[in-house]
Amino acid sequence: MKVVCVHKNRFSEKEITIGKTYEIIQYEDSYGDVGNYFISDDGFELLYFVNDKDFITLEQHREQQLNKIGI
Numbered sequence: 001m002k003v004v005c006v007h008k009n010r011f012s013e014k015e016i017t018i019g020k021t022y023e024i025i026q027y028e029d030s031y032g033d034v035g036n037y038f039i040s041d042d043g044f045e046l047l048y049f050v051n052d053k054d055f056i057t058l059e060q061h062r063e064q065q066l067n068k069i070g071i
Contacts, residue, residue: 003038003048003055010054015040021058024048 001024005016016022022038029035036048048055056064 002058004058004061005054006056006061007054010052011040011046014042015044015046016054017041022048022055 002021003024004021005018008016008018020041024036024038026034026036036050037045038048040046
């Protein structure tokens with residue numbers, strides 16, 4: 001899944017960029033728990049939470065951009 005950064009509430013300037021697309025990667029730990037992460041701008045793996053207000057899906061972002069131009 002791809003998401004677009006729309007805020008930086010819990011991240012620093014070096015970690016993410018507003019307007020940039022990030023690939024969300026799913027993992028399973030040794031206990032069988034599943035989670036998601038993405039690679040930050042400075043190369044670190046950061047946890048991604050499904051309800052994170054700092055991101056929207058790429059599809060939502062496209063829809064917003066189309067609405068802005070009236071399509």
